[in-house]
Amino acid sequence: xxxxxxxxxxxxxxxxxxxxxxxxxxxxxxxxxxxxxxxxxxxxxxxxxxxxxxxxxxxxxxxxxxxxxxxxxxxxxxxxxxxxxxxxxxxxxxxxxxxxxxxxxxxxxxxxxxxxxxxxx
Numbered sequence: 342x343x344x345x346x347x348x349x350x351x352x353x354x355x356x357x358x359x360x361x362x363x364x365x366x367x368x369x370x371x372x373x374x375x376x377x378x379x380x381x382x383x384x385x386x387x388x389x390x391x392x393x394x395x396x397x398x399x400x401x402x403x404x405x406x407x408x409x410x411x412x413x414x415x416x417x418x419x420x421x422x423x424x425x426x427x428x429x430x431x432x433x434x435x436x437x438x439x440x441x442x443x444x445x446x447x448x449x450x451x452x453x454x455x456x457x458x459x460x461x462x
Contacts, residue, residue: 349386355379356390360410365402369409376414388416396424 346354356379363372380387391414395407399421411418 349383352380352383352386353390356387357394360391360394360398360406364398364406367405369406369413372406373409373413376410384415388414389420392417392420393424393427396421396426397428399425 356376359372359376359379363369363375366372376387376391391410395410395417399407411421
């Protein structure tokens with residue numbers, strides 16, 4: 342049986358979704374107003390989520406929204422480094438992607454120099 346998400350987590354998801362939905366908007370005034378309205382008195386969650394979002398998605402396409410978040414949401418600038426760190430982190434998983442395994446290239450089991458499932462070289 343699943344449990345419902347904590348209200349703070351759910352709020353963070355909604356705030357991040359607002360940012361993503363308006364990523365390419367040039368007019369950021371209504372976006373900031375929507376974020377502030379959704380957050381209500383939880384400006385701490387707004388600062389964390391919007392700041393992380395801004396740090397992660399900071400590029401030429403979302404520059405207007407990133408700048409508005411950093412300047413108009415109190416405390417958001419402090420979280421941008423965390424978002425940038427998350428973006429720079431290597432991919433993780435079990436298929437060889439990331440800093441340790443390089444690009445994953447599937448190989449046939451009967452390829453020369455590769456052992457088969459039956460232990461034959």
